[in-house]
Amino acid sequence: MKKILVAVDGSRHSDKALKAVKDLLRLNDSLAITVLYVIDIPNNVLAHQAGEISPAVFEEQARINAETVLARARDFFRIDGFEVQTLSKYGHPATVICKVAEYEGYDMIVVGSRGLGAVKGLFMGSISSKVAHLAPCPVLIVK
């Protein structure tokens, strides 16, 4: 277990995922950590088509939001002296997370049990359960 991919979306459960990864780093600081934010433009644009924001403006806002969440993640690790890589990608979150893990040979994926988009009371966040289904490696689901 060397390379860990932690997916974030800025939600409370994704903060808990970052905390779990920091706990793993405290056990072994040679782990290589990548924090991934997937910008889910198609879904978000569809959701906002009825609104007043144009897709281009929305895409720019989503990109800024991704950068903000990733910068916060870097700071969260840096405060304890850990350096992590960050990465943002466009696409369907579960698919992108699993493809990155597969193509770049990650040993473990860490996700929050529910993300921003999940409806409270659902059996599990759809993203975390899809990741657990599609992943090429062990998946740590953080509650």
Next chain:
Amino acid sequence: MKKILVAVDGSRHSDKALKAVKDLLRLNDSLAITVLYVIDIPNNVLAHQAGEISPAVFEEQARINAETVLARARDFFRIDGFEVQTLSKYGHPATVICKVAEYEGYDMIVVGSRGLGAVKGLFMGSISSKVAHLAPCPVLIVK
């Protein structure tokens, strides 16, 4: 992250869960590992009611099977110099796993993505998805 509970049923995915835990132990050998086998008597007895084996005989066979799987798990760790605790309990697997984790303050649960009972092609093993839903702590689902 100090105490890890790994649930086994003797299946190929549960062997992979043990391997993932050994990888974690290699990162940090101060982790306390408990290997748990849950003997699901009610379901098993129901499944065998139509057969020739009496519930009492079946229960005894299930207990022997649990001991065999747990002894194999101990050997799997011991061969690399690691000592682990083993534990068997009766009940519904997901419920028992989560209750043990909660009452005994485990920091992480590790389960295989599919157990012996799961039908191939199901979205995920029903036990691993129930554990991910009910767990009081992070759950590592091993593929």
